[in-house]
Amino acid sequence: MSAYKNYLIVWATLLVLTAITVGVSLLNLGLWNAGVALGIASVKAALVALYFMHLRHEIKLVLGFALFPLLILALIIIGTLTDTLYR
Amino acid sequence: MASKHKAHKGAPVSARLGIWAFLATELLLFGGLFTVYAVFRLSYPDLFHVQHLKLNRIMGALNTVLLLTSSLSMAIGIAAIRQGRQRILKIALAVTLALAAGFLCIKYFEWSEDFGHGLYPASNLFFGLYFMMTGLHGLHVLFGMLVMVWLLLRAQRGEFSADYNTPVEITGLYWHFVDLVWIYLFPLLYLIG
Amino acid sequence: MPDLSALNGGEASLASHDVDAVFIIPAIPSSLGNFFIPLLIGARDVAFPRLNLFSYWIFLAGIAVTLFSLLQPIDTGWTFYTPYSAQSSAAVTTLCLGLFLVGMSSILTGLNFIVTIHTMRAPGMNWYRMPLFIWAMYATSVIQVLSTPVIGITFILLAAERLFGVGFFDPAKGGDPLLFQHFFWFYSHPVVYVMILPAMGIISEVAPVFSRKPIFGYRAIAYSALAIAFIGFLVWGHHMFVSGMSTVAGVIFSFLTFFVAVPTGIKIFNWIATLYRGSITLDSPMLYALTFIFLFIIGGLTGLFLGSLATDVHVHDTYFLVAHFHYTMMGGTVMGLFAGLHYWYPKVTGRMLNENWAKNAWWLIVTGFNVTFFPMFILGMQGMPRRYAEYPAKYQPLNVVATVGSWFLAVGILIMFANFIRSLRNGAPAPANPWRGLTLEWSIPSPPETENFTEIPTVTDWPYSYGKKTRHDRGK
Numbered sequence: 001m002s003a004y005k006n007y008l009i010v011w012a013t014l015l016v017l018t019a020i021t022v023g024v025s026l027l028n029l030g031l032w033n034a035g036v037a038l039g040i041a042s043v044k045a046a047l048v049a050l051y052f053m054h055l056r057h058e059i060k061l062v063l064g065f066a067l068f069p070l071l072i073l074a075l076i077i078i079g080t081l082t083d084t085l086y087r
Numbered sequence: 088m089a090s091k092h093k094a095h096k097g098a099p100v101s102a103r104l105g106i107w108a109f110l111a112t113e114l115l116l117f118g119g120l121f122t123v124y125a126v127f128r129l130s131y132p133d134l135f136h137v138q139h140l141k142l143n144r145i146m147g148a149l150n151t152v153l154l155l156t157s158s159l160s161m162a163i164g165i166a167a168i169r170q171g172r173q174r175i176l177k178i179a180l181a182v183t184l185a186l187a188a189g190f191l192c193i194k195y196f197e198w199s200e201d202f203g204h205g206l207y208p209a210s211n212l213f214f215g216l217y218f219m220m221t222g223l224h225g226l227h228v229l230f231g232m233l234v235m236v237w238l239l240l241r242a243q244r245g246e247f248s249a250d251y252n253t254p255v256e257i258t259g260l261y262w263h264f265v266d267l268v269w270i271y272l273f274p275l276l277y278l279i280g
Numbered sequence: 281m282p283d284l285s286a287l288n289g290g291e292a293s294l295a296s297h298d299v300d301a302v303f304i305i306p307a308i309p310s311s312l313g314n315f316f317i318p319l320l321i322g323a324r325d326v327a328f329p330r331l332n333l334f335s336y337w338i339f340l341a342g343i344a345v346t347l348f349s350l351l352q353p354i355d356t357g358w359t360f361y362t363p364y365s366a367q368s369s370a371a372v373t374t375l376c377l378g379l380f381l382v383g384m385s386s387i388l389t390g391l392n393f394i395v396t397i398h399t400m401r402a403p404g405m406n407w408y409r410m411p412l413f414i415w416a417m418y419a420t421s422v423i424q425v426l427s428t429p430v431i432g433i434t435f436i437l438l439a440a441e442r443l444f445g446v447g448f449f450d451p452a453k454g455g456d457p458l459l460f461q462h463f464f465w466f467y468s469h470p471v472v473y474v475m476i477l478p479a480m481g482i483i484s485e486v487a488p489v490f491s492r493k494p495i496f497g498y499r500a501i502a503y504s505a506l507a508i509a510f511i512g513f514l515v516w517g518h519h520m521f522v523s524g525m526s527t528v529a530g531v532i533f534s535f536l537t538f539f540v541a542v543p544t545g546i547k548i549f550n551w552i553a554t555l556y557r558g559s560i561t562l563d564s565p566m567l568y569a570l571t572f573i574f575l576f577i578i579g580g581l582t583g584l585f586l587g588s589l590a591t592d593v594h595v596h597d598t599y600f601l602v603a604h605f606h607y608t609m610m611g612g613t614v615m616g617l618f619a620g621l622h623y624w625y626p627k628v629t630g631r632m633l634n635e636n637w638a639k640n641a642w643w644l645i646v647t648g649f650n651v652t653f654f655p656m657f658i659l660g661m662q663g664m665p666r667r668y669a670e671y672p673a674k675y676q677p678l679n680v681v682a683t684v685g686s687w688f689l690a691v692g693i694l695i696m697f698a699n700f701i702r703s704l705r706n707g708a709p710a711p712a713n714p715w716r717g718l719t720l721e722w723s724i725p726s727p728p729e730t731e732n733f734t735e736i737p738t739v740t741d742w743p744y745s746y747g748k749k750t751r752h753d754r755g756k
Binding site: 003004007008010011014015018021022025033034037038040041044045048049051052053054058059061062065066068069070072073076077080081084085 | 097100103104107108110111114115118119121122125126129130144148151152155156158159161162163166259260263264266267270271273274275277278279
Binding site: 076083 | 398426430456458459462463466513514516517520524525526527528529532533
């Protein structure tokens with residue numbers, strides 16, 4: 001079945017990305033360690049959301065429901081940091 | 088609209104909107120912890136670096152693999168029941184449950200090891216965050232398992248079919264969300280602490 | 281020396297008043313919404329009735345736990361600021377659990393409303409044919425769903441701090457007490473809009489009905505509700521100007537705070553433009569609606585004083601703030617709610633209110649309210665701090681004025697409720713549409729039957745075609 005096959009490919013990619021992120025964490029890249037790790041995590045998250053959670057085929061309204069909260073999350077993190085970073 | 092419904096062939100729009108709105112609240116619940124993490128990670132980079140080395144990276148990676156695989160089995164289960172294949176759904180749910188249980192087992196060993204080394208939530212800010220984040224996440228895993236047991240019982244009675252599988256689908260979305268949270272927790276705590 | 285035991289008693293009862301007011305008032309929009317959202321959009325029920333019932337039971341459980349925890353007087357104030365709340369011997373952990381449950385209920389209700397408004401509208405009712413009350417409830421629900429989880433995790437962290445000694449908010453462990461305040465206000469600021477937005481929605485319904493004129497600026501009012509909800513998420517820091525927050529954050533939050541005034545002003549101008557040259561009848565719902573507009577202008581404008589960084593340092597924690605808060609929450613939310621109660625009373629109970637007594641009560645309430653709270657602006661400017669049981673003698677005269685005002689206010693509210701109760705039995709039977717309104721709830725008998733509509737209506741027009749040929753007239 002093609003649906004199953006797609007899922008298997010996504011799953012394999014996720015495992016490879018996990019291996020990469022663990023590998024990269026053993027190198028010392030300074031600040032870049034955090035950047036690379038979060039970047040890879042975001043790619044993995046996007047894969048799970050798009051394929052496993054079917055966002056790829058969703059109607060726009062549901063997409064909005066999925067994405068808008070991310071903005072609010074960004075707001076609370078950024079707003080709090082404007083205080084703690086500049087105190 | 089009608090064509091889209093056919094193409095989706097899953098839960099009705101209201102159920103999908105409902106579960107995604109619920110996941111939004113979950114995101115912001117964990118969001119509070121992510122904010123705490125951001126604040127202290129930037130204020131005390133050295134503390135985080137020293138402390139995160141005390142975590143067991145191998146166990147963390149293994150748990151990541153378990154959860155990712157459980158997401159796969161869940162997705163397969165949903166795809167199967169959309170075509171009316173009840174047996175595959177039951178197998179997929181059982182596999183997902185087993186993997187979730189495995190995840191919690193490993194978590195249990197990790198926590199015991201931490202306690203053995205005298206590391207508690209009160210020890211320092213990093214371990215406070217570690218225990219709060221993995222604890223809240225663990226509770227979500229546990230809740231997901233309970234729901235899946237209930238699904239399995241209903242599946243056993245043959246209640247799900249190609250026409251009616253809404254509970255399976257929204258549980259699946261919840262389960263993938265639990266996976267998503269872990270995808271971030273793993274690097275934040277184990278790799279770049 | 282003030283009598284300390286009396287002081288503590290006063291503090292505790294004040295805190296319970298605040299806890300009840302701020303955390304439990306969101307139940308009011310929930311109950312209004314449960315009754316009126318399906319009615320106004322032409323649906324038989326909300327999208328998830330069983331979830332709704334579940335949410336109701338969680339709410340009751342949460343209230344029970346909350347009240348139980350308040351048996352022992354709570355001495356943290358309603359804001360539970362750390363580090364004190366992490367050490368207080370009061371039942372803070374139990375209170376956290378209770379409020380967490382209330383919050384969960386509020387989330388599930390909001391979620392239910394959002395999905396209901398998206399999926400259950402009657403055929404033909406597109407977004408711009410929805411009553412403005414529905415837009416307001418939609419914005420309210422979005423706030424409930426997105427802000428409440430943050431207070432939820434805050435309660436969890438506070439409980440963890442008390443139970444396991446996690447030190448996020450404890451300076452002795454390297455934590456940051458201000459972090460608690462950030463989280464707390466990230467919820468508690470938007471939640472005041474949860475209280476005011478439904479009231480604004482009611483005004484948008486009442487004003488056109490009693491002016492016999494189409495609402496002015498429909499889309500502006502609708503979108504300004506969403507704008508208020510969104511901007512509400514950007515301004516929480518203005519509660520923390522004098523808490524030791526960074527100056528950078530203070531300037532940013534002060535600047536952003538002014539933007540809330542824009543959509544609010546848009547609404548007020550549009551309501552006034554709706555009244556302009558309308559054929560106004562001063563029935564009791566309209567009286568309260570006009571009171572809302574008048575008092576809310578005062579409440580809103582004084583909010584700008586508090587939102588600007590430098591002025592706030594002077595009036596922070598004085599009676600000026602108490603006055604501002606009550607002008608918005610009581611002059612705004614409660615008056616709007618009273619307007620709604622008088623407007624929808626016939627629909628809910630099937631009886632008409634005694635209009636004379638309603639008006640008598642209104643006179644007492646409006647006079648009493650202003651006599652009570654206006655002097656507090658002056659007291660605050662003179663520097664009288666809030667949350668103390670005693671004050672210097674020079675503040676005495678205005679405090680006496682305020683006390684006398686509160687008697688009028690109390691008597692007025694008593695008369696109003698007596699009227700509600702008396703009319704249940706003795707009121708004249710209400711016709712289906714006593715105010716000649718065009719929203720869908722007036723097209724069915726009062727009170728509505730169990731499933732609202734025997735036949736789901738088809739909507740062909742917006743509900744504000746007053747003073748013109750309406751679809752009803754056209755049909756005849």
